[in-house]
Amino acid sequence: MEFNINYTKHINSKIIVERDCRKLLKSLLKESNYYKISVLVDKNVKDIWLNSADDFFEINKDYQLIEVKEGEAAKSLECYSKIIKELLDFGLERDSLLIAIGGGALCDLAGFVASTFMRGIDLFLIPTTLIAQADAAIGGKNGINFVSKNIIGTFYLPKLVLIDPIFLETLSDIEFINGLGEVLKYLVIEGKELPILFKENLDRIKTRNNDVLLKVLQLSVKTKANLVEEDLEEKNKRMILNFGHTIGHAIEAVSNYNVKHGIAVAYGLIVESFIANRILNFPIEDVSFIMNLIHRLNFDFNFDYEVNELLNYVMLDKKRRKGNLLMALPRKMGEFVIEEIDEDVIKVAIDEAKRVVLNA
Numbered sequence: 001m002e003f004n005i006n007y008t009k010h011i012n013s014k015i016i017v018e019r020d021c022r023k024l025l026k027s028l029l030k031e032s033n034y035y036k037i038s039v040l041v042d043k044n045v046k047d048i049w050l051n052s053a054d055d056f057f058e059i060n061k062d063y064q065l066i067e068v069k070e071g072e073a074a075k076s077l078e079c080y081s082k083i084i085k086e087l088l089d090f091g092l093e094r095d096s097l098l099i100a101i102g103g104g105a106l107c108d109l110a111g112f113v114a115s116t117f118m119r120g121i122d123l124f125l126i127p128t129t130l131i132a133q134a135d136a137a138i139g140g141k142n143g144i145n146f147v148s149k150n151i152i153g154t155f156y157l158p159k160l161v162l163i164d165p166i167f168l169e170t171l172s173d174i175e176f177i178n179g180l181g182e183v184l185k186y187l188v189i190e191g192k193e194l195p196i197l198f199k200e201n202l203d204r205i206k207t208r209n210n211d212v213l214l215k216v217l218q219l220s221v222k223t224k225a226n227l228v229e230e231d232l233e234e235k236n237k238r239m240i241l242n243f244g245h246t247i248g249h250a251i252e253a254v255s256n257y258n259v260k261h262g263i264a265v266a267y268g269l270i271v272e273s274f275i276a277n278r279i280l281n282f283p284i285e286d287v288s289f290i291m292n293l294i295h296r297l298n299f300d301f302n303f304d305y306e307v308n309e310l311l312n313y314v315m316l317d318k319k320r321r322k323g324n325l326l327m328a329l330p331r332k333m334g335e336f337v338i339e340e341i342d343e344d345v346i347k348v349a350i351d352e353a354k355r356v357v358l359n360a
């Protein structure tokens with residue numbers, strides 16, 4: 001499946017979700033006019049997938065391979081400046097290409113490098129985690145951490161994103177389930193084919209069947225890309241992508257970031273579905289459907305929190321937004337509205353979710 005996304009009048013960004021993207025990459029590079037290519041690769045991904053970089057590329061182009069620290073450590077000023085220095089030493093030019101192969105952290109770093117090196121060079125992303133394939137590599141947001149997460153960054157679209165579910169075979173179980181947390185939000189946002197796909201293929205998803213994952217990725221990417229196309233700079237529509245995240249972020253913060261993002265979002269989806277049920281009559285059968293999937297996927301909600309502590313964090317967020325706590329919530333599967341939410345409603349939903357999860 002191939003999408004051409006025209007986020008703005010001037011920029012075209014292609015996303016391809018297919019098996020054997022590496023073969024495609026080789027032919028694209030062979031045909032391209034790029035004379036110099038720099039490749040950033042996450043250290044773990046390099047060890048697992050790039051035994052010989054020449055095997056991977058076979059392109060007869062002048063290229064350098066830069067191994068980047070694995071995971072979140074990549075998103076630092078130190079890593080950023082080290083890479084810029086290596087690009088300069090290699091002689092990368094304004095019309096050269098940067099390729100990044102790795103998880104969401106590397107995609108975020110690479111986007112920032114590509115957007116700032118010589119005021120912007122072409123970028124290809126090859127995301128290798130489920131979070132990166134379904135979320136981080138789509139939509140042009142990038143960034144590095146400084147004091148806090150994603151403080152320095154830009155909106156910058158890659159020329160090409162190549163998504164191949166084969167990489168998911170080597171992900172650890174925790175990273176895979178973490179990615180499914182993000183994918184579950186698309187189920188409610190898309191609301192048609194994805195819920196059926198999950199209902200009918202849950203065991204095949206759990207065992208990482210490549211055919212089913214390919215379909216899951218195609219639908220997830222299409223859902224995000226459509227929203228981003230309408231609202232690149234997150235002024236309104238893109239807010240829908242935050243479903244599950246108000247509560248998810250609070251859980252991450254209250255746990256001192258010991259609970260992983262996707263796990264916290266899955267929990268947030270339960271709480272926010274209860275809120276939607278209370279104020280928008282989001283059908284209770286759909287709330288149960290979401291909870292049942294989360295239960296059967298064995299999300300590990302082995303954490304505890306004080307209801308008031310979580311609520312305080314959410315209300316702090318409200319203060320930062322000048323007194324309004326807005327949430328994008330489903331009225332039914334596939335149909336969202338943005339609503340202002342009262343503290344009492346959130347408290348009841350948190351209580352409700354806690355009771356249900358404890359009894360599951």
Ligand SMILES: NC(=O)c1ccc[n+]([C@@H]2O[C@H](COP(=O)([O-])OP(=O)(O)OC[C@H]3O[C@@H](n4cnc5c(N)ncnc54)[C@H](O)[C@@H]3O)[C@@H](O)[C@H]2O)c1
Nearest residue numbers: 044070071072103104105128129131132136141167170171
């Ligand atoms: N820009 C966005 O829109 C956006 C959206 C969501 C998340 N993010 C960012 O993405 C980051 C999280 O991404 P992530 O969850 O991919 O984490 P990550 O990039 O840290 O990768 C997680 C781990 O998986 C390893 N790994 C990567 N691919 C692998 C593979 N195929 N096989 C085995 N191991 C592999 C990595 O080495 C790392 O240890 C965060 O920094 C978050 O802020 C950005």
